[in-house]
Amino acid sequence: MRVTTLLAATVVALVAGIVTGSADMAFAAAGQPTDWALGFQDSRSPVMDDLIWFDNFLLVLITAISIFVLALLIIIMVRFNAKKNPEPSKTTHNTLIEVVWTVAPILILVVIAVPSFRLLYKQMEVPEADLTIKAIGYQWYWGYEYPDHDGLFFESLMLEDDELAEGQPRLLATDTEVVVPVNATVRLQVTSEDVIHAWAIPSFGVKMDAVPGRLNETWFRATEVGTYYGQCSELCGIRHAFMPITVKVVTQEEFDEWILWAKEEYAAAPSAYEVADVQR
Template identity: 40%
Template sequence: MATWNSAMLQDSASPLMEQLSFFHNHALMILLMITVLVGYLMSTLFFNTYNYRFLLEGQMIEVIWTILPAATLIFIALPSLRLLYLLDEINNPLVSIKTIGHQWYWSYEYSDFMKFEFDSYMIPSNEMSKNMFRLLDVDNRAVLPYNSQIRLMVTAADVLHSWTIPALSVKIDATPGRLNQISFLLNRTGLFFGQCSEICGANHSFMPITIESISSNFFTKWILKMSES
């Protein structure tokens, strides 16, 4: 069961990830139908005894096997293009934060409020408690309000990095000298984990990302507390 779950997408925590899950299931059903049809036709070819040595053409079947794949591609392409458009859409953000990739940790800047920033390092295995996740938990989590449009601006201080949270369908490159942005919305509270998805050096696998999604009221209190400290 654990092996089967590891092959599936993570539980969605944003509307875009829900759409990606729907498209995944849509494409998977089409592939399953194609596999069953082709398998059935191949089995009949292997085991039947029909032969007709004067057969030179079959215009009707040729038309059918040209139109069917074209229609199948349209059924895949239309929702795919719609989803690509939605993933690139930038809405009016309620909160904007900036994250900077370093070798090998992340920095976060909350400039919408009384400006403050902090670094986020992975917690070493020998310092972890029993309720923490190895190679995923960090000392300072990026805290964000749910049901709010978030704009994330990403850059890097040294080499290429990639800020990725699979449950939010967020993956954006952190490039030195360039500021990229992406928009997303959290639709539930919780902890969401990700890792740098760009091979950025020896400790590439030791710079995780942890998002803590909380209500707007608690987020306001957290902002005030961080500003005072």
């Protein structure tokens, strides 16, 4: 969890505990948002681990700078107020101070830039993948294709309130799920058939725009079995808020069984698009 929110989350936890009888709900869990939560959802991927570390690192740096600036202000107010200095200094410049306040911010920015670029590279450079999934955005649902498994394709729509099973979260559960094996590197290709969408799963640290006519790539490696939820994160029309994403992480054996089942279950499902014949 992000360090900045630890104190505030504790206070909210006490309030939540009084109101609802549970203090645990103040802290974001993995997989889905929770009531009264502050900060990131728990990490379930290497990229999200690094994102949380970088966020905490920036917090420490910014806190140190803020304390330093506050200390300087207090010293100036105490030592150089009008009562103690009836005749103010006529100093116009100080070369050493000017060099320090120019060089120090540059060094701070370099310290921030190095892990920032390293993280950016890690997000964008797709490692050798165990599985490829293509996510296609539509108004307002997602289609998924597994090119490595005979082009397996299915669509995923949000469950309405009267369709929810016990334990399924409202506005996040879908009628079908993206299924991936745990600890497998998944190459995710993202595109759209109409307007710009964005495929995002907070616990994986993944967010990629789905742009019509363009194929964007990213990746994730889920490190724990479970069900994880996300949503379209690009305003895409009147039902933008009703375009959730469900990813189910299972063991390799369960994934192999699901693939066999899905090939039969979705064999008759019509493709959402057709490739036109081109005559030359």
